[in-house]
Amino acid sequence: MSALVTSRKCGPIRLLLVLLVGGCGVRCTIRTKDSSDRRKCNGPWAISFFLAKQNAMTSFPGVRILFGLLTCVLIGNQPVFAQKPAANRKLMKMLEEDVIPAYNAGDSSALLDVLVAIVTRVESTRLKMLDELLEKRQLPSLAEMLVESRIALAQQDEMLKSRKPHWREIVVALPAVVKRVQEIQQVAQAHPAMSGQRLEPKNFMSYQELFWELHVLEQRLANAVRLLGYAADLKKFGEGVNRNQLSDREKRILDWDDSMVTEELHAVMTDLHERSLELRLQRFDFAFDTIQDASEFKNRFLAVYLIDQDGELLGKAFNDNLPPKFKREILNESGLARSIRAKVVKVRHEAGRLVEQSRALHQGLHWWMRGRYGRGPDGGGLLKSTEAIRTPAGLFGLLMPVETPKVTDPEMTSMSSIPEFRRRHHYHWMFETRRIQTVGLGRKVEKTRVVNAEQTEIKYFY
């Protein structure tokens, strides 16, 4: 059943009709006198809207007060309002216009700003309602978004000082950050190269796969160190909090001791570094032996590249003039650096143009792999952080797959797609930071930090 109520005049019959229909929770269509504003609304909202319109038009203060009281009584009696606070219009607007666009645009910085504003000021029941709304749209909850954006910014070395976290945020974010550090550490320790047994890859491809994995592990551990620093900073911010307002669990979180995790993480990093050097030395010798015998272009090509690259890295790692510094004995052998340098010079001289070719191919493929499989911290992996514009580290940093990827057939829909984006250009257009906004009496295309949209729109037609 629906009722059409036209508020031409504030007569008692019309008022009673609206109160009766709206109070029963029936869906109404309310239209103002000049039909400029027309909307459908349920029960109490219909009354509220009607009364607001009447209030705007009537000039009798007594009538306004009466309407105001009636609104309060009717809305207060509605069970839905008594039990559950509504996600009010302002919050909904923040969700629609700030949270979701920032999340979709992958702008961790903007997302964090708005989430902090919501999480620290809104009561938990309303937060739950917002989470439900987000869930309906298949989006992560506010807490998940908050942690992700914090971590994304921490990984990008964003300055923490510029956005001091509220203690509630610290309590949510700190365990998540520590958990992530420990996960990375466990992954590193579980790798076969870290077991202590001597690995003997049989060919260059096996070596290459192994080094790829070690390279990825190194990068992840470097991320873990950054996260740990971030966790320590978070903890510091929590030191000044009034502890009387905290629960036991919250106190335990803020009292977390980071020294043990830091120590363990550094031990794993040192171990990984030495293991990498040992394997590199092993591969260097394997390549040198190969080049002496190989007549095939393919094998010579690979061997030359490895001697060139590994020789460069090992030459920097070892120094015959300094006392032994490694835990692994094999790395402390005397004369190691001199022997490596001699071999490198010999091979570079004999190989000639092959050195430059092999460098070009491997560096080119390395970059290509980064473009194909790299994931940025924002935009569902399609975007780098805003740091990419400002710093070389931000531009370079990407998350890479832990295992050497094997491209899957797109016909096999049951498997998750590798690479994640078969073509990046199928998705990039989704990244939208421009917005048309109403400002004052005019409307403009807002110039966000990326590009003036109006110019971009216009150029489409030239």
Place this chain on the structure above:
Amino acid sequence: MRGVSSTTTKATRAFTNALIPQDRNVLLRLVGFYEYTNALYRLEQLLKISTSEELIAINQLIEERDELAVFTNLARFVEPENTSLTQHGLGPGDQFERRGLAWVLALARVELAMMVAGFGTLQDPFEAVRPTRYEIDAYKELILDGAKTHYWALVRDPSFKAATRGSVMNPAILAASRRLLVARTIIRAAMKAGFGELSPDQSQELAYHRKKMDAIQIRLYQKIQSYLEKYVELSSTVQGPETRFVQACDRLLRAEAKERVRGRAKITPLGERVTKSTQIIR
């Protein structure tokens, strides 16, 4: 910085310097732009200094690596069957998996050009990443595949229609506009790349796709433009040519106009009179 040589950095700088700063700011955020630019620079160097025999051997090295494989004909998942542009396999059981240096190069070029198409201001981004003879066939195939995929995905996407019909205030309409832009760019590139090689039917079909995309883009543009221009109409009814710029909400100005029409209000300039016409925030 690991893995970045000074020469690659220089090359990237040269390429990115060709773009205006606003373009660069957004392009550098796209994963793949910096990476494919460097990849192309190094692999192009390789092509220059290698003989064809050496390239065959290098190609074999790439073919052996699973992670460097490229699947093509992705359009088959969205296009209708048996159009003149439908791609057929090289033989029975062809899974459209392609391997080799040519595919690696072609993919990098197409991705890079499409990023510039979507977020840059270069007139013809595909011209900026022109292929060599070595990978021209792979390049053409990937462009045509991309053009078909974008076109069919776009015309069959209900959310795209909803976005174009929705409010201009919704950011989705701008994303839809960008999507159209990249689709139109790659269709245009496919027409150019296939010039003289596509059959008349195929050329006609591509031309139809392009025309349709152009028409949608124009409608969308007009919608945005008319929305933006609405402000001009509003201000001209409210403000005279010699008034000061007033920043207020639409409703307040309408009310003010009504009051003036009824003779219950008049404008008294404050201080010095301004002779310039009304300023407009755009």
